[in-house]
Amino acid sequence: MSNFVEELRWRGMLHDAMPGTEEQLAKEMTSAYVGIDPTADSLHIGHLVSIMMLRHFQNAGHRPLALIGGATGMIGDPSGKSKERNLLDEESLRHNQESIKAQLALFLDFDSEAPNAAKLVNNYDWMKDFSFLDFIRDIGKHITVNYMMAKDSVKKRLSGEGEGMSFTEFTYQLVQGFDFLHLYREYDCKLQMGGSDQWGNITTGTELIRRKESGEAFALTCPLITKADGGKFGKTEEGNVWLSAKYTSPYKFYQFWKTTSDADAERYIKIFTLLEKEEIDSLISRHQEAAHQRELQTKLAEEVTRMVHGQEALENAIKASEILFGKSTEEDLRSLDAETLMDVFQGVPQFELSNDKLEGGLEIISFLAEETSIFPSKGEARKMVQGNGVSINKSKVDLNKQINKADLIAGKLILAQKGKRNYFLINVV
RNA sequence: GGGGAGAUACUCAAGCGGCCAACGAGGACAGACUGUAAAUCUGUUGGUAUACACCUUCGCAGGUUCGAAUCCUGCUCUCCCCA
Numbered sequence: 001m002s003n004f005v006e007e008l009r010w011r012g013m014l015h016d017a018m019p020g021t022e023e024q025l026a027k028e029m030t031s032a033y034v035g036i037d038p039t040a041d042s043l044h045i046g047h048l049v050s051i052m053m054l055r056h057f058q059n060a061g062h063r064p065l066a067l068i069g070g071a072t073g074m075i076g077d078p079s080g081k082s083k084e085r086n087l088l089d090e091e092s093l094r095h096n097q098e099s100i101k102a103q104l105a106l107f108l109d110f111d112s113e114a115p116n117a118a119k120l121v122n123n124y125d126w127m128k129d130f131s132f133l134d135f136i137r138d139i140g141k142h143i144t145v146n147y148m149m150a151k152d153s154v155k156k157r158l159s160g161e162g163e164g165m166s167f168t169e170f171t172y173q174l175v176q177g178f179d180f181l182h183l184y185r186e187y188d189c190k191l192q193m194g195g196s197d198q199w200g201n202i203t204t205g206t207e208l209i210r211r212k213e214s215g216e217a218f219a220l221t222c223p224l225i226t227k228a229d230g231g232k233f234g235k236t237e238e239g240n241v242w243l244s245a246k247y248t249s250p251y252k253f254y255q256f257w258k259t260t261s262d263a264d265a266e267r268y269i270k271i272f273t274l275l276e277k278e279e280i281d282s283l284i285s286r287h288q289e290a291a292h293q294r295e296l297q298t299k300l301a302e303e304v305t306r307m308v309h310g311q312e313a314l315e316n317a318i319k320a321s322e323i324l325f326g327k328s329t330e331e332d333l334r335s336l337d338a339e340t341l342m343d344v345f346q347g348v349p350q351f352e353l354s355n356d357k358l359e360g361g362l363e364i365i366s367f368l369a370e371e372t373s374i375f376p377s378k379g380e381a382r383k384m385v386q387g388n389g390v391s392i393n394k395s396k397v398d399l400n401k402q403i404n405k406a407d408l409i410a411g412k413l414i415l416a417q418k419g420k421r422n423y424f425l426i427n428v429v
Numbered sequence: 430g431g432g433g434a435g436a437u438a439c440u441c442a443a444g445c446g447g448c449c450a451a452c453g454a455g456g457a458c459a460g461a462c463u464g465u466a467a468a469u470c471u472g473u474u475g476g477u478a479u480a481c482a483c484c485u486u487c488g489c490a491g492g493u494u495c496g497a498a499u500c501c502u503g504c505u506c507u508c509c510c511c512a
Contacts, residue, residue: 229467231456261466292464325465380458383473389459399479419459 001061032191033065042244070124180205228263251347254317257301361402
């Protein structure tokens, strides 16, 4: 068994741990869990930190449990400023659970015969038949409201001008605490991990275990991932960056990591890749000498994309990126055949355009906003073209531009570009 | 049950009868500079339109007025305080 806590520490993934946690892990193979909200049928990269924690945990010889928060997800954690959630029906809950499990299997070993094989559980399974009366009698009795009110997540919502807090949300920490107790009983789970905002919820669990079972359980949290510029991690204009190719194409996924800022890249590569310390250290020192090489971002993007989407998807993403961001010109574009282009650009948004629209030329504005929805309105398209922000086949265009057959690449494709990074492939049929 | 405050564009937040498509800030997008970075500077940020202009928008529904985000009435929702 290797030292899990030490591993997290050098990776910058350790925010806080209860005293005795390290000793417990050194003593014996231990089970730990993190909770995941099944609000969608895919994980997004905000989940990735927790998952990497579990991965390291399993690597260290311990046993990871992933808890799907079917029950708690219905309530909504008052930590942060999240509002009340909508309830999920059981059918979509199960669907989400299955999809998420498949994704987790990319990181964790669920199947092996090893004693530390990962396990997926869903708190809906033990909460659904737990009656309110039973719950308040068996669980509620052991925790005082005073204790619950002292939690930051609760205090924040009770004070100030906020939206207030429903009783349902207030009970969240108790329900989560009971999860921990349940896992402690069923799986001898002695550790709960999560983001630092979960500390209060986790300690309610350890407290419950102490009072109900006279047991000792532990908490370990990682820092919340931030961006150097203060923005939210993992969000782009289009929303979350998902692990599922259905929602975020491998190309987009790769690009997300590749455009990480210098200030963030050093932290991220430690957290989101499994690279060893020496390799990361040398990458970082090389990056500091020659930041413009972007070696760090490239490596980060490669590692994470490979882990999530596999080698082949990674290679396509790289190929697409080279064509789009390399020094390639209209000439290079034209040298490619339609097959290659279609293949490489799988991840960029695509539109279809009928061939006869091009007869006699098509106004650029109409092309951008009517025939395709690259822009939502003609006004916006016009402004952007006037602002020198639109390229067709890598060449800037102005308002006089007419799209016609001469613009077709390989006889059937047009590559439109909004700004530097947003590409669209138009398939003329 | 009683009293008070409020609902404005992606978010926060001005405006309190015409000069309001609506100050400002943030965010987002784009341009310049760069390294597909950061910082900085510039532009854009309801729709149609080259433009004049027109249309739709300030919780919902009505009303007053030449004219309403702004005044009146009713409704819905939110928050706070007291019981």
